[in-house]
Amino acid sequence: MTRPIIAYEAGSLTVLDQTLLPAESCWIDLPSLAAVAEAIRALRVRGAPLIGVTAAYGVCVALRDAANLSAAHAAAPQAFDVLAATRPTAVNLFWAIERMQAALETAPESGWLAHLEREAVAVHEATRAQDAALAEHGLSLLRSAAKVITHCNTGPLATGGLGTALGVLLLAQQRLGGLHVYVDETRPRWQGAHLTTWELAAQQVPHTLIVDGAAAPLLRSGQIHSVWVGADRIAANGDTANKIGTYSLAVNARHHGVPFYVVAPTSTIDPTLPSGAGIPIEERDHDEVARPHGLLIAPEGTPVWNPAFDVTPAALITAIVTEHGVQHGPGYDFRNVES
Numbered sequence: 001m002t003r004p005i006i007a008y009e010a011g012s013l014t015v016l017d018q019t020l021l022p023a024e025s026c027w028i029d030l031p032s033l034a035a036v037a038e039a040i041r042a043l044r045v046r047g048a049p050l051i052g053v054t055a056a057y058g059v060c061v062a063l064r065d066a067a068n069l070s071a072a073h074a075a076a077p078q079a080f081d082v083l084a085a086t087r088p089t090a091v092n093l094f095w096a097i098e099r100m101q102a103a104l105e106t107a108p109e110s111g112w113l114a115h116l117e118r119e120a121v122a123v124h125e126a127t128r129a130q131d132a133a134l135a136e137h138g139l140s141l142l143r144s145a146a147k148v149i150t151h152c153n154t155g156p157l158a159t160g161g162l163g164t165a166l167g168v169l170l171l172a173q174q175r176l177g178g179l180h181v182y183v184d185e186t187r188p189r190w191q192g193a194h195l196t197t198w199e200l201a202a203q204q205v206p207h208t209l210i211v212d213g214a215a216a217p218l219l220r221s222g223q224i225h226s227v228w229v230g231a232d233r234i235a236a237n238g239d240t241a242n243k244i245g246t247y248s249l250a251v252n253a254r255h256h257g258v259p260f261y262v263v264a265p266t267s268t269i270d271p272t273l274p275s276g277a278g279i280p281i282e283e284r285d286h287d288e289v290a291r292p293h294g295l296l297i298a299p300e301g302t303p304v305w306n307p308a309f310d311v312t313p314a315a316l317i318t319a320i321v322t323e324h325g326v327q328h329g330p331g332y333d334f335r336n337v338e339s
Contacts, residue, residue, distance in 0.1 A: 003027060006050065006160050008057040008120065011064045015054065017044045018157055022198040033062035033079055040086040040093075043189065047158025048232045048268055049127045052092035055083045056120040059100040060113065069112040076104055088280045089241055089309050091233040095267040096123050124160060130265035131161035133323035138168030138228075138263055140326065141319065145178030146225035149215055152186045152243035153195040154230035154263065165228040165263040166196060168321070173205045181207040182224070184215060186243060188288045188306065212245050219256040226318075227253045231264035238314030238332025239276025240264075244307055250316040259318040266322050269334045276311035284308050 005016045013030045019042065020026050028044065030036045036058035039045045045054045062079035066072035080097050087093055103119035104112075142148075148169065155166035163170065173179040181200055186192035193209055200207040210218065218224060227249060233241045240246075240262050253260040273279060284306045290298040298304075319328045 004160070005157060006045070006053060006057070006124075008060065008117070011060070013054075013057045013061050015039060015045050016157070018046060018195060019044050021157075021194050030058070030061060033058065033082055036061055037082050037086050040083075046191070047153065048090040048092040048230070049130075049159035049161070049164070049265065050157070051087055051090050052096035052267065053120075053124045053127055053160050055086075055093050056096040056100055056123040058083055059097070059104075060117050060120050063104075063116065064113060066113075069107060069109050072104065072107075072112060076101070087282060089232045089282045091270045092265075092267050099123055126267075127159055127265070128161035130267070130323040131159055131163060131167050134164055134263050134265065134321055135162055135167045135171040137323070137325050138165075138261070138321045139171055139175060141226065141259070141261060141321070142168070142172045142176060142179075143225065144176040145180075146172070146176075147180045147182065147223050148225055149182045149184065149218065149227045149249070150196065151184040151192065151212075151227075151229050151246055151249055153191040153199070154228075155196060155199040157195050157199060158230065163199075164230040164265070165261070166199065166230075168263055169228060170203055170205065173203070179205060181205060182215075182218060183207055183209050184212050184245065184249070185209060186245060187212055188292060190292075191243065212248075215249055216252045219252050219258050224256075224258050226259040226261055228261050228263060231262050231268050232309055233273075233279050234262070234264060234269045234320065234334065235273040235276045235279060236269075236271045236333065236335045237275050238317060238320060238329060238334065239279070240312045240314070240317060240320075241276060241279045241281070241309045242312065244310050247310040247312045247316075250312045254316050260316060261319050261321060262312075262317050263321040266324065266337050269322070269337045271335050271337050276313065279309075279311055281310070282308040
């Protein structure tokens with residue numbers, strides 16, 4: 001892939017439409033606030049860090065036609081509200097919005113849009129720098145020829161940089177070699193099957209796709225070194241919200257004595273929440289489960305419960321890797337963390 005996953009230039013925002021992968025690599029323009037919001041809601045752009053980056057650029061798109069700074073201030077609350085409502089679980093979204101709000105408050109009368117654009121670029125650059133640091137710290141927890149399991153997608157497609165959990169694994173393959181990644185398909189949207197396998201193939205990392213339910217017997221086999229996942233929000237005590245199925249994977253890993261690692265930048269940590277009980281869990285459309293890709297697999301009218309995320313208790317997490325280092329559990333305390 002030669003083009004960047006996300007690009008902003010001269011007021012124009014372009015992203016890779018991830019809903020079309022792996023069949024087609026198609027970049028789409030997001031010319032308006034509504035288009036940016038739809039892209040995030042529809043998972044054309046997904047992954048907590050990349051959602052934050054997209055929202056930062058989305059603010060610039062939403063305000064670029066304002067006649068002056070006063071008009072931008074008048075239009076900004078609606079833009080912030082629309083973006084904040086797209087994916088309520090991903091705290092990186094709110095981190096990015098807050099940075100853009102602060103930038104608007106300090107913007108000069110002349111050159112205010114360029115000021116906002118510089119801040120959006122800074123959000124993107126911070127995300128890339130965090131990814132690089134995450135990978136270096138996470139590398140200390142791996143060995144050569146390790147066999148690992150990962151869930152959902154946490155690579156470059158999720159961040160616009162190297163990736164979080166998958167970024168660690170990509171670096172491990174480069175530095176240590178011999179890695180083999182077992183990829184959970186990650187129902188109901190199959191981000192593992194569609195996206196993670198696509199990235200691993202592109203990087204020539206040996207991998208095997210498994211159905212989510214196969215992780216338990218694989219863990220029981222004794223051949224798995226560790227489990228690696230990302231996060232959409234981490235509470236102050238280390239409880240972690242991630243793609244649905246993560247909690248089950250953590251329970252199985254603990255039962256079989258396999259280390260379970262969470263990799264996420266500090267922008268994913270929400271120190272205002274004492275525990276995972278306060279993390280809002282997004283519930284998504286009935287058809288994602290009953291009619292995936294437009295194919296009806298359950299009788300019409302079948303009730304569906306479709307939470308997009310679950311919360312893994314901190315007690316099940318062996319270590320949390322941030323850009324500042326590795327923190328081993330139990331006893332996480334992120335009340336004073338600063339991103």
